[in-house]
Amino acid sequence: MLKKASGALALFLxxxxxxxxxxxxxxxxxxxxxxxxxxxxxxxxxxYFIMDFNEKAVFLKARGIVLKKWELGKPKFWGxxxxxxxxxxxxxxxxxxxxxKSLVPGKDEQGNVDxxxxxxxxxxxxxxLTFPDRIRVSVRPKSRKFFLFSRxxxxxxxxxxxxxxxxxWLSLKKKSFTEVELVMANEKDSKALFWAFLEGQSCxxxxxxx
Amino acid sequence: MNKNKVYRTALLGLAIVWVxxxxxxxxxxxxxxxxxxxxxxxxFIAEKNIRDLQAKNRQLAGRIKTFxxxxxxxxxxxxxxxxxxxxxxxxxxEAVVSCGSGEVLEExxxxxxxxxxxxxxxxxxxxxxxxxxxxxPDWAFIEEGEKVPKNFNDRIDEDSLGDFALGFGNGYFIxxxxxxxxxxxxxxxxxxxxxxxxxxxxFQKAGSGTRIYIY
Numbered sequence: 001m002l003k004k005a006s007g008a009l010a011l012f013l014x015x016x017x018x019x020x021x022x023x024x025x026x027x028x029x030x031x032x033x034x035x036x037x038x039x040x041x042x043x044x045x046x047x048y049f050i051m052d053f054n055e056k057a058v059f060l061k062a063r064g065i066v067l068k069k070w071e072l073g074k075p076k077f078w079g080x081x082x083x084x085x086x087x088x089x090x091x092x093x094x095x096x097x098x099x100x101k102s103l104v105p106g107k108d109e110q111g112n113v114d115x116x117x118x119x120x121x122x123x124x125x126x127x128x129l130t131f132p133d134r135i136r137v138s139v140r141p142k143s144r145k146f147f148l149f150s151r152x153x154x155x156x157x158x159x160x161x162x163x164x165x166x167x168x169w170l171s172l173k174k175k176s177f178t179e180v181e182l183v184m185a186n187e188k189d190s191k192a193l194f195w196a197f198l199e200g201q202s203c204x205x206x207x208x209x210x
Numbered sequence: 211m212n213k214n215k216v217y218r219t220a221l222l223g224l225a226i227v228w229v230x231x232x233x234x235x236x237x238x239x240x241x242x243x244x245x246x247x248x249x250x251x252x253x254f255i256a257e258k259n260i261r262d263l264q265a266k267n268r269q270l271a272g273r274i275k276t277f278x279x280x281x282x283x284x285x286x287x288x289x290x291x292x293x294x295x296x297x298x299x300x301x302x303x304e305a306v307v308s309c310g311s312g313e314v315l316e317e318x319x320x321x322x323x324x325x326x327x328x329x330x331x332x333x334x335x336x337x338x339x340x341x342x343x344x345x346x347p348d349w350a351f352i353e354e355g356e357k358v359p360k361n362f363n364d365r366i367d368e369d370s371l372g373d374f375a376l377g378f379g380n381g382y383f384i385x386x387x388x389x390x391x392x393x394x395x396x397x398x399x400x401x402x403x404x405x406x407x408x409x410x411x412x413f414q415k416a417g418s419g420t421r422i423y424i425y
Binding site (some may be wrong): 014024025026028029030031032034035036038039042043045046060061062064067068078083084100101102103105106107116117118119120128153160161163164165166167168171191192195196198 | 231232234235236238239249250251254255258260263264266267270271273274275276278279283285287288289290312313314315316324325330331332341350352354355387395396397423
């Protein structure tokens with residue numbers, strides 16, 4: 001009797017351990033893909049980004065060292081899961097992109113208080129980043145103030161109306177897409193990410209399985 | 211009255227269609243979310259065993275470390291106008307600097323154009339100069355609305371670069387400045403201007419070949 005009970009208990013424990021082992025394996029496989037992709041990027045002198053949704057942070061790295069880190073709020077994902085590999089940023093889009101100013105020869109700007117220079121404050125806080133494989137990352141700062149209500153309305157429209165319809169439309173055409181919504185800790189971080197991220201720069205999007 | 215009923219029916223019809231489309235969209239999203247693992251990862255997992263993967267992960271993490279530079283490092287954040295002098299991961303000094311203005315200068319009546327950005331990427335200290343002399347390039351005269359001189363001596367400026375300069379290629383330097391009140395702002399022609407005390411500390415610590423990361 002005791003032998004049968006201990007046998008049943010052993011079987012039960014073994015069955016319990018199967019999903020845990022599978023999870024461990026998936027985690028290790030994801031980590032392998034992340035490290036493999038990063039090793040390929042770290043070999044070259046160019047800097048690269050890692051959007052790490054496990055750490056809830058965006059890292060700007062070069063040669064494996066972290067140059068800058070931005071904390072993230074809770075991200076939102078739509079559509080197909082992103083493959084863990086390096087993607088090159090194709091396009092940065094904003095409603096009001098920063099514009100370079102032209103210098104007028106003969107006019108000394110060093111003494112002017114109102115300089116015509118391009119600085120962090122001139123960068124947009126709301127924008128989107130387009131990658132291959134129909135991956136689009138929209139970036140916005142955390143909304144705190146009442147005047148940002150309109151921004152929230154826009155986000156809500158996008159999230160609850162535009163994206164479900166887009167999903168339906170593309171699935172009818174047998175195409176998939178990925179939409180990630182990045183919420184930066186504040187407006188300055190959002191602008192700084194726009195400044196730092198250059199078109200053509202590589203990025204790994206690491207979205208671990210929950 | 212009849213017309214109102216038609217409008218109401220049309221509106222209701224549209225609302226029903228819209229709700230159906232939304233539900234269909236959400237259903238597809240829910241289905242996609244239930245399949246969190248991309249197909250190629252699923253295939254990859256099936257082919258490997260966990261011990262191999264863990265061993266390879268350790269190997270890869272070690273490999274990435276071998277690419278990382280050792281010793282003194284200079285990091286320049288062009289957005290924040292900050293320079294960080296580091297020894298490995300240890301911060302030695304943080305300096306307020308001035309980086310490129312991003313402005314554009316076009317040669318009047320000519321074809322040349324300059325964009326005053328601080329170049330981004332990985333560089334190394336190539337030269338270390340004490341009491342550096344600036345050989346003014348053409349744009350420096352064009353910007354001032356002056357004629358580009360034919361005599362080389364007219365290009366020599368002994369005051370603008372401060373006490374020290376560290377060259378990192380293509381005519382770009384980390385150097386001193388006369389415009390200390392503009393430190394912290396993007397005002398330069400691409401070089402990195404530093405205050406006197408910070409510049410001396412950087413000059414003493416950084417040797418030829420010290421890696422510079424500009425972002």
